[in-house]
Amino acid sequence: MIDKNEIKFSTKCIHVGNDIDKETGAIRRPITMANSYKLPYDASTLNWSDPNNVIYTRTTSANQLYLQERLAALEGAEDCVVLASGVAALAGVFFTFLDKDSHVICSNVSYIAVYRLLNEYFPKKYGIEATLVDTSNLNEIKRAIRPNTKLIHIETPGNPTTRVSDIEEIAKISKSIGALLSVDSTFASPFLQHPLSLGADLVVHSLTKYINGHGDAMGGAVIGRKELIDKIKAEAMVNVGGAISPFNAWLIMRGVVTLPLRMKQHSESALKIAQFLESYPAVKFVAYPGLKSHPQHEIAKKQMSMYSGVLSFGLKADVETHNKFVNSLKLVISAVSLGHDESLIVYTGPNDERNHFYPEEFKNGHLRFSVGLEDADDIINDLKQAFKKCGL
Numbered sequence: 001m002i003d004k005n006e007i008k009f010s011t012k013c014i015h016v017g018n019d020i021d022k023e024t025g026a027i028r029r030p031i032t033m034a035n036s037y038k039l040p041y042d043a044s045t046l047n048w049s050d051p052n053n054v055i056y057t058r059t060t061s062a063n064q065l066y067l068q069e070r071l072a073a074l075e076g077a078e079d080c081v082v083l084a085s086g087v088a089a090l091a092g093v094f095f096t097f098l099d100k101d102s103h104v105i106c107s108n109v110s111y112i113a114v115y116r117l118l119n120e121y122f123p124k125k126y127g128i129e130a131t132l133v134d135t136s137n138l139n140e141i142k143r144a145i146r147p148n149t150k151l152i153h154i155e156t157p158g159n160p161t162t163r164v165s166d167i168e169e170i171a172k173i174s175k176s177i178g179a180l181l182s183v184d185s186t187f188a189s190p191f192l193q194h195p196l197s198l199g200a201d202l203v204v205h206s207l208t209k210y211i212n213g214h215g216d217a218m219g220g221a222v223i224g225r226k227e228l229i230d231k232i233k234a235e236a237m238v239n240v241g242g243a244i245s246p247f248n249a250w251l252i253m254r255g256v257v258t259l260p261l262r263m264k265q266h267s268e269s270a271l272k273i274a275q276f277l278e279s280y281p282a283v284k285f286v287a288y289p290g291l292k293s294h295p296q297h298e299i300a301k302k303q304m305s306m307y308s309g310v311l312s313f314g315l316k317a318d319v320e321t322h323n324k325f326v327n328s329l330k331l332v333i334s335a336v337s338l339g340h341d342e343s344l345i346v347y348t349g350p351n352d353e354r355n356h357f358y359p360e361e362f363k364n365g366h367l368r369f370s371v372g373l374e375d376a377d378d379i380i381n382d383l384k385q386a387f388k389k390c391g392l
Ligand SMILES: Cc1ncc(COP(=O)(O)O)c(C=O)c1O
Pocket: 085, 086, 087, 088, 111, 155, 159, 184, 186, 187, 205, 206, 207, 208, 209, 218, 219, 220, 337, 338
């Protein structure tokens, strides 16, 4: 077996966690769809909740272990825990590292489930305090610190604003107060950004997005030091029940193989499309970290190797025209999620409950656009014909 520390990123995507199947000689590991595994002769010696030992699929499965090994290698980390969805992974971090009377600082615009968990459920049900700030502004983070701050959680680039937060600088702040820094790096994937090497303690990914990449499986991962990941496995996996299905773990393992190729293509196409949209007269604004006009373009340049495939934009038009535009597209599909092979667009309308947190230009609703792997010219032609149909 190759030494996984000696090989480059794209080689890891293919080889780490794979091996020759001992029984059949197949050159890739099979899907093991089993809830239970044979116990040893004397089962009384077992730790029934050991998340690193295959006993029962809720404690872990063979396919989960292979995927964890691969993802840990891609982030250059000691360990990884894979769960049923990105939200299960995020909830795992919050349940494990926040306790009664502790305080968390979090981006004020991030994936909606994070907002719900930290702004509503955790404070109301468990007495956990949360301060939501614009984490692209270091002074806002510093001002939010309290003696009981245990965790800073950021999402960069953030959903849906594409706001970028400076991981390295925020890691210095979290270290100075003895808090953990967790980074939701879903938009970037491990190919474009390495939060751990910039000082973060934990990286979270929704595997449903770029890492799987094919829009057919859900999963989530938290990656970092073994002592932290062991805690999540013990406190938020085995006895909570958000285990990933072995089939989904296998699909994601297959999806990862092409991650570098896909991320290059997503990034190249998204930049081309963002530039097209920025030059189009009926477009009110475009938010894409790869554009020079993006407010945190310089930070994105420092910490990302390319800018991924998600952009947001708005039209100089009313709500009805935005709806008509989305429904006039023939190639790009109006659907949630992102990071799939097909291009996806969502128009949220102007009634988002977090409107007061959005940058001014987002407040009339915005179009979140996940640029897929189709030819960029075909996508641009689709946008052009939809603009025309709407008289824009
Ligand atoms: C940045 C980010 N994090 C987490 C999630 C949640 O992932 P999942 O849908 O796999 O639970 C999403 C979903 O869109 C996301 O965009």
